[in-house]
Amino acid sequence: MSETTTTTPSTDGATRGQQLSALWQDYPLIRHLVTAAIGLAVVIVVLTAVDDFQATKLTEMAYIAIAAGGLTLLTGLNGQISLGHGALMAFGAYTTALLYDDREVGTPLVVVVLASVLVTVLVGILIGIAAARLHGPYLAGATLTLAIAVPEIGKYFDQLGGDQGLRLFVPEIPQWATDIAYYLTGSDPSRSKYVAFLAWVTLIVVFILLANLASSRIGRRWAAVRDDEVAAELAGIDLTRARVSAFVVSAAAAGAAGAMFALAQRTVGPLGFSLNLSLTLLAIVVLGGLGSLTGAILLSGVLVFLPQIVMDLGSGADLDATRASQMATLTFGLVMVLVILLAPRGLMGGVRALGLRLRAARAGRRTPPATGGSSSSGAAPSPTTDPASPSSTAETAEPDDGSTPITTKKGTS
Amino acid sequence: MSSIEPSSSSTTDVAEIDLRDITVRFGGLTALDSVGLRVAPRRVHGVIGPNGAGKTTLFNVACGFVQPSSGSIHLRGAARARLRPHELAGLGIARTLQGLGLFDHLTVLQNVVVGADRHARSGFLRALFGSPGSSRDERALRDRAMSTLSDLGVAEYAGRYPGSLPYPVRKRVALARALVSEPDLLLLDEPASGLSSDEIDELGQLIRSLSESMGVLLVEHHMDLVMKVCDEITVLDFGKVIAHGTPDEVRSDPAVLDAYLGESSEETS
Ligand SMILES: Nc1ncnc2c1ncn2[C@@H]1O[C@H](COP(=O)(O)OP(=O)(O)OP(=O)(O)O)[C@@H](O)[C@H]1O
Ligand SMILES: [Mg+2]
Numbered sequence: 001m002s003e004t005t006t007t008t009p010s011t012d013g014a015t016r017g018q019q020l021s022a023l024w025q026d027y028p029l030i031r032h033l034v035t036a037a038i039g040l041a042v043v044i045v046v047l048t049a050v051d052d053f054q055a056t057k058l059t060e061m062a063y064i065a066i067a068a069g070g071l072t073l074l075t076g077l078n079g080q081i082s083l084g085h086g087a088l089m090a091f092g093a094y095t096t097a098l099l100y101d102d103r104e105v106g107t108p109l110v111v112v113v114l115a116s117v118l119v120t121v122l123v124g125i126l127i128g129i130a131a132a133r134l135h136g137p138y139l140a141g142a143t144l145t146l147a148i149a150v151p152e153i154g155k156y157f158d159q160l161g162g163d164q165g166l167r168l169f170v171p172e173i174p175q176w177a178t179d180i181a182y183y184l185t186g187s188d189p190s191r192s193k194y195v196a197f198l199a200w201v202t203l204i205v206v207f208i209l210l211a212n213l214a215s216s217r218i219g220r221r222w223a224a225v226r227d228d229e230v231a232a233e234l235a236g237i238d239l240t241r242a243r244v245s246a247f248v249v250s251a252a253a254a255g256a257a258g259a260m261f262a263l264a265q266r267t268v269g270p271l272g273f274s275l276n277l278s279l280t281l282l283a284i285v286v287l288g289g290l291g292s293l294t295g296a297i298l299l300s301g302v303l304v305f306l307p308q309i310v311m312d313l314g315s316g317a318d319l320d321a322t323r324a325s326q327m328a329t330l331t332f333g334l335v336m337v338l339v340i341l342l343a344p345r346g347l348m349g350g351v352r353a354l355g356l357r358l359r360a361a362r363a364g365r366r367t368p369p370a371t372g373g374s375s376s377s378g379a380a381p382s383p384t385t386d387p388a389s390p391s392s393t394a395e396t397a398e399p400d401d402g403s404t405p406i407t408t409k410k411g412t413s
Numbered sequence: 414m415s416s417i418e419p420s421s422s423s424t425t426d427v428a429e430i431d432l433r434d435i436t437v438r439f440g441g442l443t444a445l446d447s448v449g450l451r452v453a454p455r456r457v458h459g460v461i462g463p464n465g466a467g468k469t470t471l472f473n474v475a476c477g478f479v480q481p482s483s484g485s486i487h488l489r490g491a492a493r494a495r496l497r498p499h500e501l502a503g504l505g506i507a508r509t510l511q512g513l514g515l516f517d518h519l520t521v522l523q524n525v526v527v528g529a530d531r532h533a534r535s536g537f538l539r540a541l542f543g544s545p546g547s548s549r550d551e552r553a554l555r556d557r558a559m560s561t562l563s564d565l566g567v568a569e570y571a572g573r574y575p576g577s578l579p580y581p582v583r584k585r586v587a588l589a590r591a592l593v594s595e596p597d598l599l600l601l602d603e604p605a606s607g608l609s610s611d612e613i614d615e616l617g618q619l620i621r622s623l624s625e626s627m628g629v630l631l632v633e634h635h636m637d638l639v640m641k642v643c644d645e646i647t648v649l650d651f652g653k654v655i656a657h658g659t660p661d662e663v664r665s666d667p668a669v670l671d672a673y674l675g676e677s678s679e680e681t682s
Pocket of ligand 2: 468469
């Protein structure tokens with residue numbers, strides 16, 4: 001317990017790459033502008049290259065990824081499960097539909113999207129607080145209820161269009177967008193490409209914000225609560241606030257996704273937000289590698305494009321359309337099973353593990369084994385308590401500090 | 414059943430924490446029976462007692478995890494009607510857990526940064542937009558955490574995950590997480606368990622040096638350590654204070670020998 005080691009991380013070993021990444025970390029504005037510019041460029045290039053049908057698919061991928069991105073923070077970072085993110089999207093989608101119920105409405109898109117996010121945030125706050133009052137996996141229960149109730153509410157109210165749902169009018173493509181598109185591609189942009197562009201711009205903005213939160217103090221607090229409640233509380237973290245804020249942030253993303261859904265589908269009805277959608281989002285998050293935003297985007301792409309690829313292959317092999325679509329479902333199921341078998345920590349977890357292994361192999365014998373006091377520690381068995389088992393998880397870590405307080409709190413107060 | 418007056422120096426200062434007449438009942442069981450305990454600033458106060466005596470329960474009361482059925486808690490002279498665990502850090506109280514409770518999926522550095530959270534200034538919006546202020550804040554927290562880690566001699570593990578580290582290193586990381594908040598009062602729950610005797614000696618020196626800047630409340634079964642580092646000791650048995658005083662006074666108290674020392678000698682050897 002003395003000043004034995006050096007305080008400063010050795011600078012002599014620091015490469016230019018490390019300096020660059022430090023710069024990257026410390027100047028968020030540059031980071032954001034560069035990320036946004038690259039993302040935007042890729043989106044524009046891709047959208048000019050694809051046809052309208054592919055553009056529609058890309059829009060679908062974008063709004064699914066946006067919702068999955070929010071859910072990634074909630075489930076991956078904060079360890080809470082929502083079975084109702086599809087239903088949360090409905091609040092954003094219906095808000096957008098209600099605000100664009102007439103051809104003459106001139107409300108700017110940004111305002112409509114923000115309003116959709118706001119409405120969903122309010123719903124998120126209500127549900128989050130209600131679920132946080134009860135301890136345990138009540139969020140899963142509350143959101144499951146939501147997933148089941150929302151389509152029924154949509155059907156019931158005539159103001160919401162009942163079974164048919166609401167039609168909405170996507171605002172005209174603004175002149176500047178037409179001009180830019182014409183300048184870049186030599187032709188007028190189609191509606192579906194315009195909507196795809198909007199959806200991907202929204203995705204870029206949402207993901208930059210989500211990534212900021214994940215790497216900030218806020219994200220760290222969420223992760224601390226997920227890993228060990230008692231220790232997190234002792235570090236000054238209010239569990240309820242952490243949980244509710246994580247849920248509200250994920251709801252906000254679902255609201256934005258819902259707005260994009262509405263613009264893409266141009267009809268918003270109860271059928272679009274089934275429990276199936278919510279479960280699909282959760283599957284994307286789990287398969288993408290809990291907590292990985294990149295994984296959420298990639299898996300959304302797989303979900304949207306895989307059936308089509310399989311169908312194309314299928315019809316090439318003389319399958320009729322019904323058979324081909326069955327094959328597509330089967331293939332998605334197979335992909336799920338494969339990811340679970342080959343990379344239990346999800347797609348990005350697998351990629352990361354591979355990267356670590358490669359780096360370890362390259363570092364080779366240079367890596368010092370964790371010495372510390374391991375040789376001396378083994379000789380001293382603890383006198384009274386089991387020294388927390390090496391595989392200590394959040395549940396088993398506190399045999400008498402963690403489990404007792406939670407039960408006693410309820411028993412005595 | 415000698416009730417010894419609190420030693421003179423502790424009465425001059427306002428106590429960091431003052432637990433008065435604390436009674437805790439679990440159903441029919443009285444885990445704590447009118448227990449009083451005060452920790453003066455920059456003093457090391459030990460709590461010992463046989464298994465099931467109520468030591469952990471006392472800690473849990475001090476941290477707000479357990480609400481006492483009667484009694485009062487005073488922090489720096491102010492009565493606290495209802496303590497909530499997450500408020501402690503802000504009040505300058507840190508605690509290490511017996512089971513360590515490290516965040517397994519955060520690096521060692523991040524674990525300690527969580528402990529420094531009460532020194533963070535940037536809020537939600539700054540974090541959301543990744544403002545320069547929030548990254549400056551982050552850097553300050555990281556530096557603070559790094560220097561605490563190197564004070565405890567475990568800076569080299571900053572980038573590792575706790576699960577892969579030897580137990581004594583993990584214990585130091587947990588301690589670093591508590592110390593990085595710069596508390597006025599530190600609650601240590603069996604800090605010596607699982608350590609070799611050399612490491613326990615080091616721990617003893619560390620606790621003494623910590624007591625230059627903070628009060629320490631120590632629950633520990635390792636008698637040598639307790640006797641060496643504590644300014645005063647409270648002995649619990651079946652939820653009651655059976656003795657209180659300096660290590661020498663406690664050591665020679667017949668009630669203590671009777672209730673505790675005989676039983677625990679086989680555990681601590
Ligand atoms: N949540 C609870 N519900 C019921 N009884 C409890 C609870 N927590 C503790 N007890 C009981 O209260 C008594 C005091 O327990 P406590 O854990 O405080 O003892 P301790 O002094 O820490 O013992 P040890 O040295 O074994 O850790 C014990 O009899 C214990 O069984
Ligand atoms: Mg105990």
